[in-house]
Amino acid sequence: MPVKLEQLHLNDAEEETNDLKEPKIVPSDKQICDGVVLLWRQEPASEDLGPADLLTRIISRNPQWELSREDLEQVLSGHNLLFTDESKLFTYADEVMSRHPPKPNPKVVDKMELREIRSGRWSFFAAKDLRRDEIIFYEHEPLTPILPLDKASLASKGRSCSLCGQLLTQSSQFTLKNLLDCQACSAVWCSKHCKRLDASTHGFLKHPTSKSKLVSASGWMRFEELCKEHGLQAPYAIGIVYARIILNRQDGAHIQEELESLAEVSQLLRTKAADSTNVGGLFDKTTGAVNSEEGPVWNELFKSFCTAFPQAQEQGFDMDTFLKNVGKYNINQLDGQIFTMYSHLNHKCEPNVRYEFEGKTGLRLFARKDIKKGEELFTTYVNPLHGVTLRRRELLVNYGFLCRCSRCQKELKSRQEAHTKQLAQEEPDQLTAPRRKSSIKASRPDLSELLKNGQEFDLEIPENLRLERRRKSVRFDDRVMVALEE
Ligand SMILES: [Zn+2]
Numbered sequence: 001m002p003v004k005l006e007q008l009h010l011n012d013a014e015e016e017t018n019d020l021k022e023p024k025i026v027p028s029d030k031q032i033c034d035g036v037v038l039l040w041r042q043e044p045a046s047e048d049l050g051p052a053d054l055l056t057r058i059i060s061r062n063p064q065w066e067l068s069r070e071d072l073e074q075v076l077s078g079h080n081l082l083f084t085d086e087s088k089l090f091t092y093a094d095e096v097m098s099r100h101p102p103k104p105n106p107k108v109v110d111k112m113e114l115r116e117i118r119s120g121r122w123s124f125f126a127a128k129d130l131r132r133d134e135i136i137f138y139e140h141e142p143l144t145p146i147l148p149l150d151k152a153s154l155a156s157k158g159r160s161c162s163l164c165g166q167l168l169t170q171s172s173q174f175t176l177k178n179l180l181d182c183q184a185c186s187a188v189w190c191s192k193h194c195k196r197l198d199a200s201t202h203g204f205l206k207h208p209t210s211k212s213k214l215v216s217a218s219g220w221m222r223f224e225e226l227c228k229e230h231g232l233q234a235p236y237a238i239g240i241v242y243a244r245i246i247l248n249r250q251d252g253a254h255i256q257e258e259l260e261s262l263a264e265v266s267q268l269l270r271t272k273a274a275d276s277t278n279v280g281g282l283f284d285k286t287t288g289a290v291n292s293e294e295g296p297v298w299n300e301l302f303k304s305f306c307t308a309f310p311q312a313q314e315q316g317f318d319m320d321t322f323l324k325n326v327g328k329y330n331i332n333q334l335d336g337q338i339f340t341m342y343s344h345l346n347h348k349c350e351p352n353v354r355y356e357f358e359g360k361t362g363l364r365l366f367a368r369k370d371i372k373k374g375e376e377l378f379t380t381y382v383n384p385l386h387g388v389t390l391r392r393r394e395l396l397v398n399y400g401f402l403c404r405c406s407r408c409q410k411e412l413k414s415r416q417e418a419h420t421k422q423l424a425q426e427e428p429d430q431l432t433a434p435r436r437k438s439s440i441k442a443s444r445p446d447l448s449e450l451l452k453n454g455q456e457f458d459l460e461i462p463e464n465l466r467l468e469r470r471r472k473s474v475r476f477d478d479r480v481m482v483a484l485e486e
């Protein structure tokens with residue numbers, strides 16, 4: 001009987017064809033840092049992974065990346081995400097200071113007292129024993145309402161409040177009846193209160209026909225566009241605050257005085273401490289993310305700012321002031337607004353106070369635990385659910401200091417201990433080391449044992465072998481010769 005031989009494909013080689021075509025890419029430093037930071041944000045426990053396990057996790061999230069353990073370690077060390085000597089890290093907290101102490105209304109802050117903790121820095125202390133959940137103070141309104149940049153387009157179309165940005169749900173009849181619309185443009189306000197607060201600046205910034213030596217409406221609109229283009233809230237906020245200072249005869253001087261009492265630092269120093277701006281990362285657009293290559297953006301924005309406010313430079317508002325104000329806004333803003341009293345609270349990763357937004361514009365501060373008279377009040381600048389590495393990095397980049405609070409010390413110490421223990425345990429059999437069990441690499445099966453039992457199993461293909469194809473499973477060669485009967 002003649003036998004015809006035919007070659008057949010087995011296994012899953014065929015269905016993977018599309019997958020195979022996906023080319024490997026060498027990620028940039030920024031992509032690597034952002035990937036690691038994102039993992040730490042989403043899974044705080046992943047901060048404890050050693051470099052090998054970290055690489056496995058990063059590759060499983062970014063399968064197309066071509067990245068070796070050495071490269072990963074080098075990039076992370078180069079960007080201060082992995083370091084052995086803390087003292088070499090760049091900090092700028094010593095440069096953060098206020099021009100003069102704040103002058104809080106004694107009626108509002110009767111439970112706290114202000115003390116200078118070092119030259120140019122003030123902080124609040126409990127003026128009496130405070131019980132847990134007790135209200136400490138209430139700030140009715142921020143320094144001056146700042147329109148969120150992402151509401152600017154809706155506001156100019158009359159779909160959100162021109163001052164506070166709140167989306168408008170009111171009927172046009174209600175708007176007209178209450179005179180909440182602008183006679184000269186499409187702006188609308190959510191309340192009489194917002195319209196009144198916006199009265200000093202709205203026309204000068206939004207009506208090209210308005211006459212003022214201090215403001216050019218067309219220049220302002222270009223500045224607004226530029227801020228939108230770069231997605232930068234901070235310079236936009238600075239522009240709004242500056243406009244209120246120079247145009248609002250009633251409140252301008254007060255706004256300026258309060259603003260000067262806030263801690264200030266040049267955005268350039270903050271940019272120097274940041275080397276990874278990231279997707280969902282810690283130094284995002286609202287907190288002033290501009291990576292070092294984007295330095296010229298500030299020149300462009302300042303030039304545009306000067307077109308909007310033609311006399312700014314003459315009045316002493318130069319590039320340095322601009323950058324200091326951008327830095328000031330970024331370190332003091334809370335949800336985009338500046339609450340002057342809240343701004344003077346210092347940080348601890350285990351705070352003794354907490355805040356709640358109250359009504360449309362207010363902020364209330366509560367004791368988070370019992371506080372003794374004379375104790376300093378601490379809020380938290382970062383998400384307390386994050387792991388210690390991420391918290392400290394965020395504080396370092398955004399606020400310029402390495403946190404050495406008791407919680408950080410405790411967590412760093414226990415990590416150090418776990419690490420030492422892990423090293424001691426790792427030697428004879430990696431499979432039994434409990435810390436490594438979670439990793440795919442560590443749970444790699446004993447092949448000879450499995451082959452003996454005739455089981456099918458998934459085999460991990462090392463990523464750095466530059467294989468032309470990846471296989472989900474391996475049984476035998478995927479091309480076999482079969483004999484077909486004629
Ligand atoms: Zn409003």
Ligand SMILES: [Zn+2]
Pocket residue numbers: 182183184185186187202203206207
């Ligand atoms: Zn108008």
Ligand SMILES: [Zn+2]
Pocket residue numbers: 348349350403404405406407408409
């Ligand atoms: Zn801390």
